[in-house]
Amino acid sequence: MKRVFAQVLNLSEGHGRIISTAYVLNALFSALALWWVVQRTKLCLDFSCTTLLYHVLLCWAVSGRWPASATWWLVQVVCLGLACVGGEFLCMRTELAAIPVGLGGGRVDL
Numbered sequence: 251m252k253r254v255f256a257q258v259l260n261l262s263e264g265h266g267r268i269i270s271t272a273y274v275l276n277a278l279f280s281a282l283a284l285w286w287v288v289q290r291t292k293l294c295l296d297f298s299c300t301t302l303l304y305h306v307l308l309c310w311a312v313s314g315r316w317p318a319s320a321t322w323w324l325v326q327v328v329c330l331g332l333a334c335v336g337g338e339f340l341c342m343r344t345e346l347a348a349i350p351v352g353l354g355g356g357r358v359d360l
Contacts (some may be wrong), residue, residue: 259322270325277329281336291345294337302330 252347260266280301284294305326310316 259319259325261321271328273325274332277332278336279331280329281340284333285336285340285344288337289341289344291338291341294341295334298330298334298337301325301333329346 259269261270280298282295287295297360306317
């Protein structure tokens, strides 16, 4: 019998905590991917939610049942927030970086 993803994600066991840690690390790397691919603060939430939707649909297709565990959904929502806020933070730092203004790199006094 196949083990359902939500059954594996039990935070009271060591194995479930390791998988949850992997989800959190994946969310941090997703924030870096958002920064590299999206490069727009306003689009990070859309891309993060779309990625979560694809993940949920893939888990549903592989396991054959809708993920109904509250723990599974909690971990997914926390990781969605980490990826979205982390990606927005990185994109915002890039967007708000000082843009040099001047000809030939010389100093411009106003």
